[in-house]
Amino acid sequence: MNILFSPLEQFEIVLLHPLRLFNLFDVSLTNSSLYMFFTTFFILFFLFYGIYKATIYPVSYWQSLVETVYEFIFDMLRQQTGLQGQQYFPILFLTFLFILFSNLLGLMPFGFTTTGHIIVTFTLALSFNLGLLLTGFVLHGIKFLKLFVPSNVPVLLIPLITVIEIVSYSIRTFSLSLRLFANMMAGHTLLNILSSFVLGIWNTSYAVFALVPFILVLAITVLEFGIAFLQAYVFVILLCIYLNDALHPGH
Numbered sequence: 001m002n003i004l005f006s007p008l009e010q011f012e013i014v015l016l017h018p019l020r021l022f023n024l025f026d027v028s029l030t031n032s033s034l035y036m037f038f039t040t041f042f043i044l045f046f047l048f049y050g051i052y053k054a055t056i057y058p059v060s061y062w063q064s065l066v067e068t069v070y071e072f073i074f075d076m077l078r079q080q081t082g083l084q085g086q087q088y089f090p091i092l093f094l095t096f097l098f099i100l101f102s103n104l105l106g107l108m109p110f111g112f113t114t115t116g117h118i119i120v121t122f123t124l125a126l127s128f129n130l131g132l133l134l135t136g137f138v139l140h141g142i143k144f145l146k147l148f149v150p151s152n153v154p155v156l157l158i159p160l161i162t163v164i165e166i167v168s169y170s171i172r173t174f175s176l177s178l179r180l181f182a183n184m185m186a187g188h189t190l191l192n193i194l195s196s197f198v199l200g201i202w203n204t205s206y207a208v209f210a211l212v213p214f215i216l217v218l219a220i221t222v223l224e225f226g227i228a229f230l231q232a233y234v235f236v237i238l239l240c241i242y243l244n245d246a247l248h249p250g251h
Helices: 031-051 061-081 083-105 118-148 155-170 172-202 207-247
Strands: 015-017
Touching (some): 061 207, 083 118, 118 172, 155 172, 172 207
């Protein structure tokens, strides 16, 4: 069994198989891309197994689980955006599942957390925010700029408020990506440190004292499963709020 020498070693990108496409693009297989494939596979398995031989009234726990997750995201989107936002449900639903399964796979023994890398979370956040910005201009044209000029603001304060709103809108990408990345990285690092501490005590003559930190590790592991779901929820509900701004900039 290999023991990691650094708590951050678990986030290291490891090259598994070098591969260049047309001798121009580096599409090498790494542990990060491999776990993204795993994430995609488990999402497809989760959905297929839930709807395979599905009935109008769920008779299996798996179908009930899939429908519960489906209704959970759908109700969240409907509450935040109304009927107009329902056409964007598929991408938000898949985003929730991608983040959730990525977080959960990282908690498996010798797992790798793709959402523990800022490049992954930043790419997700930037793609959505650019897409929502484009959606706002496509739907409303120049009127979309009303999003940056709140109503009922004194004329003298409009320039200051507008600058604040633009800056606030611009940092959405950073707040979205950093929140998910930091929570995943911090939680897994803490688990690694505590687990190493338990193993260190276990290999000494004071092995009986390893029980206390071991219970703490179990408690934090359970907490991390909750955080895995919570971070997927927070990411998607913020996207729903930002989508509502793109659909209704004047509100």
